[in-house]
Amino acid sequence: MAKYIIGRSPALAGEVAISGSKNAVLPIMAAALLTDARCEIADVPTLRDVDVMCGLMRGIGARIDARCGGVMEIRTAGIASEEVPNELVKKMRASVLVMGPLLARTGRARIPLPGGCAIGTRPIDLHLKGLKALGARIVSENGCVIAAAERLRGANVYLDSPSVGATENITMAAALAEGTTVIENAAEEPEIVDMVNFLNKMGAHIRGAGTDTIRIEGVDRLGGAKHTVIPDRIETGTFMIAAAITRGRVQIRNALPDHVKSLTAKLRECGVDVCVSDDGIVVDARHGVLTATDIKTLPYPGFPTDIQSQFMAFLTTVRGSSVVIENVFENRYMHVNELNRMGANIKTEGRVAVVEGDRLLRGAEVFATDLRAGAALVLAGLSASGTTRVSEIYHIERGYSAFVEKLRGIGADIVRTEE
């Protein structure tokens, strides 16, 4: 079984370059199913989730060639199957993103209910509500959802909560629908803007991405496009916290500071120096005493739920007590038990966690329960005395490209072993 073995690390120092965004590239790949023309995507990160998406799309009929340097070519001359295999969908919740494109292109999609990180019940009712509004007939059968429509028709869709995946799925389906679709209370995440930029290069007519109202004028066909994926803001944030938790100084390149404003503000509140320039972001935590702060996770541009666990690991090491409120997912504190086993003092009650700071973490045998929880344990291990062994690291490798190599490059004591 593969594990990370982590020793107490010196203050991290040097430069690290951020890879393309996982959460942007997955919907962009799905969007490439909307055309029979060739699409070229650059800055594709090397990740297990991208491999899963490639496998899934090849099963549907896409031809995918990955060239060195993170360039991927996708061409789906015809759809071989509108059915997505169960074993792939169980591995990754984002598999559900092929539903909108398949339905729009072929009039049919059959998808098993999705899996992915075990962080709450995560239904797909909002995806289905939107597709129904566009005229799809939806039935469920043996754990699968079947959607069918001759031609989708534009409609007004109000999302009860601003779901990222539902916004993406409905936008992709509406791009080829007849007439105009307006999505209200849409999610505003930068990954949605990136996907919409790609769709517009393909010939779609979409405005308002990045606001809570997206307006899509449907077109009859979409063509090929070339696109470079935005940098991963969650990876960026994870390395910012890695610098802070080890009281180091790290320059983060290929990062977009605007996408990590909430984290930057919170690190500054704790006393970490964060400097933004054309060269990227410099995080310097070498001086002064760092102190507690409170966070609540919210849809973008609020504090990201995907950074909550890593920030909580950091909060265990600062002076004072902090309150964390998780508003996006109802079950996203699975890292708390593991952090407490490393000497943290965190209490949870529903969506609220109280973190007592100033703890000297101790290395322990811990396991990654999901992708970001796993990253939090790695960061905790960097600042803990003794040795930390993190197992179930396949979760972490779903979403961090060359994580060990990048951390070692700035001085971390971490190795990957097959035990």
Ligand code: UD1
């Ligand atoms: C995406 C991200 C994930 C991030 C999350 C929130 C990708 C591939 N994944 O996930 O990393 O943690 O946004 O920023 O981009 N919900 C419903 N019904 C639905 C859909 C969602 O109730 O139909 C609920 C979910 O259970 C959850 C909340 O809405 O509580 C947010 O989910 P959503 O924004 O859809 O997240 P994902 O798109 O799955």
